[in-house]
Amino acid sequence: MKEDTLITSVGRRPEDFHGVVNTPVYRCSTVLFPTLESYLGRGKNRFDNVTYGIHGTPTTYTFEEAMAALEDGYRSVSVPSGLAAVTAALMSFLEAGDHVLMVDSVYGPTRTFCDGLLKRQGVETTYYDPAIGAGIGELMRPETAVVFCESPGSMTFEMQDIPAIAAAARERGAKVLMDNTWATPVFFKAFEHGVDVSIHACTKYVAGHSDVLLGAITCANEEDWLRVRTTVSELGICPGTEEVYLATRGLRTMKVRLNHQQESGLAVARWLEQRPEVARMLHPALPGDPGHALWKRDFKGASSLFAIVLHPCSRQAVAAMLDGLELFGIGSSWGGFESLIIPADPEGQRTATTWNGPGPCIRLHIGLEAVEDLIADLEKGFQRLNAA
Ligand SMILES: Cc1ncc(COP(=O)(O)O)c(C=O)c1O
Structure with a gap:
């Protein structure tokens, strides 16, 4: 399927919604179960089924399916803002004692998060020149768990050699996380270039109408996705479904x-x-x-x-x-x-x-x-x- 067709059709299931073209806004906290047994078994597949509002609804599943398909990734996790996508992704792959390599041209609040909460949690950040390319290998330590990229930087637009950085990171067992908001999944296929986790402020071009705050974290494989999905669940954050609906609508165009x-x-x-x-x-x-x-x-x-x-x-x-x-x-x-x-x-x-x-x-x-x-x-x- 060509991308233009994919972007208009992916995730839609009108047959499930009385023929309605767009997956409706599901407003829910409580979900009711028909029997005690089904209630007690709700923990199984809780990220695929509708078991409680925070874990996902048909509205969020449609959006996440569309983002993952466009990006050619495994699965996506939606969160309440682009910044939440950055911070939740970082927290998913870092723990006390770890080291993160962060591009110097990064979006300001990402830097603030590294210098603030991550530091307080015992994670050390080293900033690197966006032009570093394969030289990133020299900055890596045994405890370097994440290399974070933003290409181009969203204030000063320096490009990064993502494949060279990803190759060096992979060799040393670190994950490559990228803020891919500028290019969107349409203009940069992150996973084809070695990225492990692609982060989007869907607030921008995806929603496209300056009236929505939303983020998405897309992973290349199941293991990474489960890690991110579990972290987001542990943090207790979920996007409002009205926002997700609007972003899905924006995504189509x-x-x-x-x-x-x-x-x-x-x-x-x-x-x-x-x-x-x-x-x-x-x-x-x-x-x-x-x-x-x-x-x-x-x-x-x-x-x-x-x-x-x-x-x-x-x-x-x-x-x-x-x-x-x-x-x-x-x-x-x-x-x-x-x-x-x-x-x-x-x-x-x-x-x-x-x-x-x-x-x-x-x-x-x-x-x-x-x-x-x-x-x-x-x-x-x-x-x-x-x-x-
Ligand atoms: C590159 C980049 N990443 C993330 C964000 C954060 O997005 P949000 O405003 O949805 O938190 C922004 C917002 O300006 C951004 O420019």
Whole structure:
């Protein structure tokens, strides 16, 4: 089955729901059993059947089946947010005395989790240069249990050589966990490149409409899945089924949106690349990007999140540009239908590498608006920046 067909059909079972096309929202804590025996036996297959709301419902099973199939993984676990997917995945494979290798360009709250809760639980983190490739082997210790990747980094867009890192990790018995949110399962097939656990903030392109918080953890094999599923159950976290329903609905159109946003994102990026105010583009799909060769080798496409580095200019000048934008909202997150813009501040977020600007770094998310309108909005923004 081609991916376009898979994405529209996987996990649907209308025959189970009176012909209704989408698996409905199941609202439940309590599930009733017809006999004492069936109640007492409910622990068996509790992650496949509907036994109590926290373990899963037809709504969550549909979504997890779709995510796993798209990713070509074994099975998926849904959790209440992208950050919960990161933290639950890390906790599944780490215990006191372990060591984790964490990419220096990682999403800020993942770093906060390592430096906070993981440290308090006796897990040590070493940050590594995203460009390290096979050199990761030199940082590995006997107690290194996890190598965590995010490629490209969602603020500064450095690409990682995932197959080289995965090969080195596998040789030394460590798991490779990857935050694959930027590419989604459509643009990066994590398991084909050696990743063991693929993590998604489905809040972004999967849900796609800036109204849902949801995460998914997909594993390559049954053993890892059971470990993650058990950890998530032990933590007592589960997503709201309304959220899961909305994300499943978003997933059906994700590829169409992604293909469109890829083209719009590249069109805006190519225009920005020519601007005299822009010192550097941070977009792996542009041929001049240092990560372009890796992106071309391993990825099937690029989403519409990227950044620019301006020539040195004042904070007031950046504020004059951003404050007056009509189509770009100033706000966190990305992957929705609407364009967003925020300052990225890599300086405060690095410990293994140093960030050399030269000027302010600005992250853009390109939505589904007309490219001409977005460019006109940015052009007026540059006029304000230059006048400030
Ligand atoms: C790369 C990346 N991973 C994870 C997350 C966390 O997702 P959520 O906001 O759903 O917790 C984000 C959110 O911005 C992100 O950018």
